[in-house]
Amino acid sequence: MVEVRRGPVEKGEVITEENVYDRPDETIGFFPSQIVADLAVSAALLAIVVALSYLVPAPLTEPVDISTTTYVPRPEWFFMFYDQMLMFFPGYALIPFGGIVIPTLVFILFFAVPWLDTEPGHSPVKRPFMTIVAFLIILTVVFNLLLGIIRILNFPGGSP
Amino acid sequence: MISRIKGWTLGVVQPIADWTEERTGVVTMLEHFLYEPVPKRGKWLYTLGSATLFLINLQFLTGILLLFYYVPTTDNAWDSIYYIMTDVYFGPLIRGIHFWSANILMIVIGMHMLRTFFSGAYKAPREINWVIGVVLIMLVTILAFTGYALRWDQEGFWAWEVGIKIGSYTPFVGAYVATFLLGGDTAGPATLARVFVIHVWLLPAALAPLIGIHLYLLRKHGEFGSEFEYSKRLAELRERQQIEEYALYEEGDEDSRG
Numbered sequence: 001m002v003e004v005r006r007g008p009v010e011k012g013e014v015i016t017e018e019n020v021y022d023r024p025d026e027t028i029g030f031f032p033s034q035i036v037a038d039l040a041v042s043a044a045l046l047a048i049v050v051a052l053s054y055l056v057p058a059p060l061t062e063p064v065d066i067s068t069t070t071y072v073p074r075p076e077w078f079f080m081f082y083d084q085m086l087m088f089f090p091g092y093a094l095i096p097f098g099g100i101v102i103p104t105l106v107f108i109l110f111f112a113v114p115w116l117d118t119e120p121g122h123s124p125v126k127r128p129f130m131t132i133v134a135f136l137i138i139l140t141v142v143f144n145l146l147l148g149i150i151r152i153l154n155f156p157g158g159s160p
Numbered sequence: 161m162i163s164r165i166k167g168w169t170l171g172v173v174q175p176i177a178d179w180t181e182e183r184t185g186v187v188t189m190l191e192h193f194l195y196e197p198v199p200k201r202g203k204w205l206y207t208l209g210s211a212t213l214f215l216i217n218l219q220f221l222t223g224i225l226l227l228f229y230y231v232p233t234t235d236n237a238w239d240s241i242y243y244i245m246t247d248v249y250f251g252p253l254i255r256g257i258h259f260w261s262a263n264i265l266m267i268v269i270g271m272h273m274l275r276t277f278f279s280g281a282y283k284a285p286r287e288i289n290w291v292i293g294v295v296l297i298m299l300v301t302i303l304a305f306t307g308y309a310l311r312w313d314q315e316g317f318w319a320w321e322v323g324i325k326i327g328s329y330t331p332f333v334g335a336y337v338a339t340f341l342l343g344g345d346t347a348g349p350a351t352l353a354r355v356f357v358i359h360v361w362l363l364p365a366a367l368a369p370l371i372g373i374h375l376y377l378l379r380k381h382g383e384f385g386s387e388f389e390y391s392k393r394l395a396e397l398r399e400r401q402q403i404e405e406y407a408l409y410e411e412g413d414e415d416s417r418g
Binding site for chain 1: 194195203204206210211214215242245252256258259266277279280284287290294304305308312316317318322326327329334347
């Protein structure tokens with residue numbers, strides 16, 4: 001039985017692979033504790049995926065008919081918010097902005113996030129600006145996703 | 161009981177481990193990888209990253225299995241998938257796993273990105289890992305998009321057409337983008353061949369090394385315990401550990417000389 005120490009790490013104390021397990025209050029060993037958690041989540045996901053593949057078979061619609069004029073294409077759910085956002089950029093003059101320019105700018109901003117965030121500290125509470133921006137982005141995506149779903153439900157034969 | 165099993169196991173395993181260690185150094189490497197102190201309080205949040213890795217590995221595995229039957233030609237693509245879904249042993253399971261884990265991957269990778277963002281894990285010295293992560297999420301999105309065009313059914317084909325249409329509105333280079341993705345002026349055999357190459361060769365080949373760098377940088381800087389200001393303490397511990405190791409090394413040096 002290993003001695004279990006609690007409280008903050010004392011000065012001069014070194015956490016090594018031998019004693020890392022003795023500090024349940026601060027650290028866990030990557031092996032086995034973290035790996036067990038990782039495996040648990042992965043196993044749960046695998047079970048969900050296997051169950052879904054039997055309960056809801058992967059879709060396969062009818063073969064391609066290139067000459068059709070009545071088929072209404074629908075995006076996958078993870079593109080629905082993007083598809084919906086295009087509705088706010090009607091006409092040939094605006095589509096390049098909604099479809100390409102703005103998403104490109106958003107991705108450039110994503111790349112620049114570490115250099116844009118100059119607020120000290122790591123906690124989201126200590127970085128109100130970035131936190132608010134992130135929430136606005138999440139709201140935009142979720143709101144547009146819902147709008148897209150509602151539109152597709154209301155106009156199953158194609159948007160007006 | 162446990163110690164007896166341990167002693168017995170060691171007797172069998174130790175010689176094999178020593179033999180392998182002398183020739184490859186793999187045991188030391190494993191020890192180095194496995195015995196790493198990680199912050200306890202973020203335990204379940206950190207599983208988002210490993211879940212992403214797991215789902216991407218599932219994609220690679222089931223994708224390779226699907227390639228045994230999938231035929232990337234306009235005449236046979238749909239039929240080969242129909243065959244997978246009706247006649248191939250475990251075909252619906254393999255394709256189902258590929259389809260559903262791709263869908264769940266989109267959710268999990270998004271949650272992983274949000275976790276990283278809200279915990280401020282992209283701050284120095286981890287900026288490059290954030291940038292690589294953004295590239296990875298882009299690649300995964302394009303993989304998801306090209307994936308359902310490969311079915312060469314109505315849904316996938318027309319979605320791909322819409323994607324090319326949007327791409328053709330790219331300022332200045334729109335026409336070239338559309339020609340590149342279509343493989344000509346209209347959709348045809350060359351289009352499917354391109355979707356196939358992009359989905360099966362180009363993007364996975366780009367994805368794999370980037371995941372490697374992502375993991376290397378993760379290990380270099382250690383897992384992040386940001387929201388609890390843990391990283392600083394871990395760095396201090398590492399420093400002390402290194403000092404102690406160096407002291408031990410010097411001690412050993414003196415011993416060998418003396």
